[in-house]
Amino acid sequence: MDSKKPIPLLDLTRQDPELNREIARRVAEVFATGRFVMGPANEEFERAFAAEVGSAHAIGVSSGTDALLVALMALGVGPGDEVITSPFTFFASAGEVSRLKARTVFVDIEPGTFNLDPTRLEAAVTARTKAIEPVHVYGQCADMRPILEIAQRRGIPVVEDACQAIGAADQGRAAGTLGAMAAFSFYPTKNLGGAGDAGAVTTDDAGTARLLRSLRMHGETERYHHARVGGNFRMDAIQAAVLLAKLPYLKAWNERRRAIAARYGERLSETALAGRLTLPPEAPGRRHVYHQYVVRVPDRDGVRERMTARGIATAVFYPVPLHRQECFVDLGYREGDFPEAEKAAREVLALPIFAALTDDEVDRVAEALISALPD
């Protein structure tokens, strides 16, 4: 029976045949030019992506991780510096700080949105704070107004980790335009995904854009002249070609994700009202693009097992908060330091969400979740 088919968390093979033809056409164009690195497709993508975000400049790079790394390098982050971020995020948000021999300072999250709690931010600022890096986790912006207010008052640049948040907005302002720079990822599972690794940094400042372009090319200012040490953080032309083909679909895909989230909300609202699970709220004035649809449930691992037994895939982002990672023991944090992040790590469950997921599948996921909950 069709209705018993397993439901994946994400299925990247369900792609519009017309889009596949457009991708093939654009990739063939790259082969025709023979420019596989920094070719015309890259320039075209950077212009199109900057326009999509509403930023003056976009600099294509090799991944979201490298986008964060070059953004922090552009600020001169190094030994003795501190960078403030959330402990409840993908590893790279803090890993790149360590790669620059600087120190990550974590600030606990708001339980509702899972994002850095601005009311706890100022207490974490010191004379060594070189950057504040809010993460728009799951596709919903952090509460940027108070974060930017504190950053401005203290003279500290903000780097958005917008890797999950292309198309999201806070008070009508788009993710990627809110700070001095923003990092985006085009990892295949992201809302705009390439056919491999790729990323971008956005900025409104022309000087910063020039610096970022230099840093991704080994710090070159002109060919074989290096004003600084950078790295090879360039984006492949084939990724630019794939992303150019997909970019026109992004708005509709994000709308579909929002419609799926609304449908989950309807199907699960009674159970949520009865206090048996917690739905992800869209905070007032924020536009959520649901990179993930994440509920909180009691007995999370048991719920997950029971759903798996019914053929419904789920995931846990993130089971270990970053201050509890083995590689960060030197930071000196302990269990109990960030209780909201620790509680979230025990309770969160991500449900299937992607543009090609059908309404029928959404309903089956919701039913399976309700019946998997403890009484």
Ligand SMILES: *Cc1c(COP(=O)(O)O)cnc(C)c1O
């Ligand atoms: C995906 C992601 C990254 C890293 O992006 P990659 O392209 O995988 O290197 C960084 N931060 C967050 C929040 C992410 O979700």
